[in-house]
Amino acid sequence: MQEYIYYNKQNLDFPLSEKILVTNNMIEYKDSDFIVSNTNLFNAELVADEIDFYIRNSQDTIADKIKNIEKLYDLNESRFDNAQDMTFSQDVEKKVLLICDESWKKEFIKKIVSNEFDLFHINENILKSITGSIGNLNVVVDDEDKDITLNIDQIIWFDMKEEGKKQSGCFDPLETSIDDVLAEVRANIANYEYRKFLSYDKTICQYHERRDETCAKCVEVCPTTTIVKDDENKHLHFSQIDCHGCGGCISVCPSGALDYTPSNRESIYAMSKFFNGHIPLIIPQKMNISSLEVALKENVLPFKIEGEKFLHESTLLTILQESGSQVVFYTDFLSKGTTDSISILNQIYQAKYQKDAILVAMNKEQLVDALEKVDFIDGSKYQLNDMSLRKRENFAIRLSKIVGEYNFGEVQTGPNVHYAKVEVNESNCTLCLSCVGACNVNAIFADAKDNTLRLNPSLCTSCGYCEASCPESDCLTIKRDVIELQPMWFKENILAQDKLFACIECGKEFATTKAVEKIAKIMSPIFANDPIKEKTLYCCETCKPKIMMKSYMANPTNYNNKQGIAI
CATH class of the missing domain: 3.40.50 (Rossmann fold)
Known part of the structure; x- marks a missing residue:
């Protein structure tokens, strides 16, 4: 298969790369297959009409145009190679x-x-x-x-x-x-x-098999019957045939359990590499740019994306940092998730660089204005060489690079994309670890080396399942809809710590001191007339039956009388 074809109906006055087949003869290649074309007149896997848009409007030099046109073809081939959307009949x-x-x-x-x-x-x-x-x-x-x-x-x-x-x-x-x-x-x-537009990882889904419903954002924003809830079993069911591919569910999914198969996180990462040294102009496929005349100043590189709603804070920050530039997003519609994501990023960039990260243009006049303002941001470029990171992990690492060792205050999140910080009243925490079991994104975890309960705030999705799972009163609360732009937001915070309690019989450490003391406080009044039973409250699981049996063997008559058994 020939990779690239360019239909030269405008009779370009400069040559293109040898990788690109240039022709003004449709008939000759009507039965040939290509990966990328600038027009739908040929059999191509991807049609990139932004190529003609770039040629028509760019103010780059001829030499740069030749290189950038090839780059646009390569970028689209990368999207094709990394796409995971399968076709069914x-x-x-x-x-x-x-x-x-x-x-x-x-x-x-x-x-x-x-x-x-x-x-x-x-x-x-x-x-x-x-x-x-x-x-x-x-x-x-x-x-x-x-x-x-x-x-x-x-x-x-x-x-x-x-x-x-x-x-x-x-x-x-x-x-x-x-x-x-x-x-x-x-x-x-x-x-x-x-096509199959969605992939799903149930292990980090904030709805899947939870006692309480802590999240169902994807169902709320879905305009079709593609995603439905099974409230009895807490399962999500997907009907790929009903999916329009808009991607709205992707941008509101807090953990990254949902991803967009035509341009998943790995694909966005690979494509963002092409924007090194360029100013990205992102345009949804549905936007008609065939006759759009606007001046693209030097280094502006347009790119069309499928779907207009799937972009979230992690994918957008990837494009921002890999390019080292502000981004222009030309669209006539913003989804709930993308709107919140842009707000979050603009707050962050204003706090650090005193500039917006994303310039949204919803008509030609706004696009002209945005293209005049958009520019590179000194010090914002950051290349992260890991394509496997989950949504929150990628965002946390990239954001920590922006924050560094300084404190830039707080960013407000919501109402559709949420971040939060778990707070624990240490005096009431028994380190039962119910919250650890409840957290499926590893934001809360335990360290057995020093018997601590720890939190990485940057990974918290604000689902609240840890709060619902905590058995103690006035113990665990959540500070919602906030990102703290300071170093400790990205590090392990100790929420609670305790010493292990040693069994009074064998010396084995078997539980936290607070847990033992709590149970003893509850049970001691009940066992007040039986010192042996009261003693077992401070014994490990091995010694408890031993001392009970020893007491019985020493005086079975007294034991039976205490149990109310007739002799």
């Missing part, structure tokens, strides 16, 4: 449900061929529910007070309500046209393919 047959009144039904019938579909028709007022996915939709209708289930492949719903908008295989002709919807429905029957 779904059988879609001809069973189509039409939901509308009689007038719209007549208009629709005029547009189709006789027997083209197995067509069912209902009025909206008898519709009760829709479940399933395209090719396997189950529609429950009220038929004279009886529930009837229709098994449908696709639904055409005039003036579609919210329930239909969440389902794959549902189409509203009033949003486009009957002809457009029919074209899509027919194409789906011929060949329906979908």
Whole structure:
């Protein structure tokens, strides 16, 4: 497979790299396959229309343009090589449900061929529910007070309500046209393919198999039925066929349990390397830049991303530090998670560099303004040579580089992306380690060497499960929605410490002193008339039965009398 092709319809007046096949003949290469093209006129895995946008608008020298065009091709090839989005197919047959009144039904019938579909028709007022996915939709209708289930492949719903908008295989002709919807429905029957946009690590999910619901942000922001909760078992269920690939769930996932397969964390890391010495201009694929005329000052390098909602504080900081520059984000929409992430980063950069990190432009005028202001930031460049780090770990290491040994105050987080700091009232903590067991991101942990309970605040997701799991009163609390820009935020903080208690019989250390004293305080009044039982409160698990048995063997009659057993 030839890697790169450039369709030279504008007759460039300078040469391109030898790696790039340059042509103005579409016919000659119409059956060839490529990895990256500047146009969809060829069979290419990726279409990078930012290449023509760059050529048309960049103020770089000719020599730099030649190098940067090759870089844009290489960058897109990197995205293709690192992508983990697999393609699947779904059988879609001809069973189509039409939901509308009689007038719209007549208009629709005029547009189709006789027997083209197995067509069912209902009025909206008898519709009760829709479940399933395209090719396997189950529609429950009220038929004279009886529930009837229709098994449908696709639904055409005039003036579609919210329930239909969440389902794959549902189409509203009033949003486009009957002809457009029919074209899509027919194409789906011929060949329906979908991609896997999400990967999931349940081991660090803040919802998975927890007694209490501490997080379900992904479900809240999902515009479809892709992610649903099983509240009984505390499991998340994913329907990849229903996913639009917007990525909104990625940016609000606190731990990084969800990742975006077309451009996952490792892929973003690899692509960010190409921005070394450049000012990144990030543009979602949906943004039409084919006729956009704006001046790209020297060193500005545009790059299109798939999905506009998946960028979060860790991926954005990766791009910022690998480039050593501010970033321009040209988009007409900001997701909840990305909005919070930009706010967090801008607060951090204002505290350290007195400049915003991300310049958001939502129209051409704002883009022009942002491109005039954007620049490199002295001292902000940092290259981290580890692609395997999780979301919070990557962010913590990169942020610690910004903070260094200084104190820049606090950053406020939320309402959709949360950071926090666990605080412990040491006098009430028995080091039972329930909080350690509750934390699945290793923010709270124990050190057996010195019997301490420790916290790395930078890894805390503010889920609150440690607080819910703590059995002591007035012991563990959480300072929510804050990042402290000071060195100890990234280091192990000792929350509580205790000495081990030695068994009074054998000297074996078996529990913390506070734990033993707490249990003894509760049980001593109950065992007040039995000094042997009271003694066992201060013994290890081996010695407890030994001294009880020894006491019994010494005087079984007294023991039986105390137990109320008749002799």
